[in-house]
Amino acid sequence: MNSTFQCVVLLACVAACTSLVSKRCLCLTTRDRENRRLIVDVKERPPRPYCSxxxxxxxxxxxxxSCLNPRSDFTRDIVRSFRKMKEEAMRRVKLNGRETTMTVSTKTPSTTPSTNPSRTQSTTPSTTPPVV
Structure with missing residues (x-):
């Protein structure tokens, strides 16, 4: 009977220990800057009960x-620019009438191959007078 009780307590302890999520600060070390072109998103985490x-x-x-130093000028600038981009993206979504969540990417849009204007024929008449 005593060993059964010990097994039950041991199993309960193992289950409790394995199911707990470790709550601690995510950033143990920080960097003052990062290559701006490599950053695709910025996540801000305010102080929490387990991380001040x-x-x-x-x-x-x-x-x-990469954890950034929140006191550095670089981090303040990058956070401000990402907040602005996210606000503009949400404003555009609301203007289009769609209330969906959207991820913001800083990737540059791909360029389409340019066409030679001398080879394309315009079907609309030109509004500028010819130069004489």
Whole structure:
């Protein structure tokens, strides 16, 4: 009977220990800057009961994350620019009448091959007078 009780307590402890999520600060070390072209998203984490620090995490194109120093000028600028981009994207979504969530990417749009204007024929008449 005593060993059965010990097994039950041991199993309960193992289950409790494995199911707990480790809650701690994500950023143990921070960087003052990161290559701006590699950053695709910025996540801000305010202070929480288990972490008293404000954390800024940059998600890079390579798939890894980098913790930025929230007090550096670089981090303040990048957070401000990403907030502005996200607000503009949400404003555009609301103007289009669609209330959907949207991820913001800083990738440059691909350019289409340019056509030679001398080879294309315009079907609309030109509004500018010819130069004499």
């Amino acid at each position: 620090r404000y954390e800024v995490i940059a998600v890079l194109r390579t798939g890894r994350s």
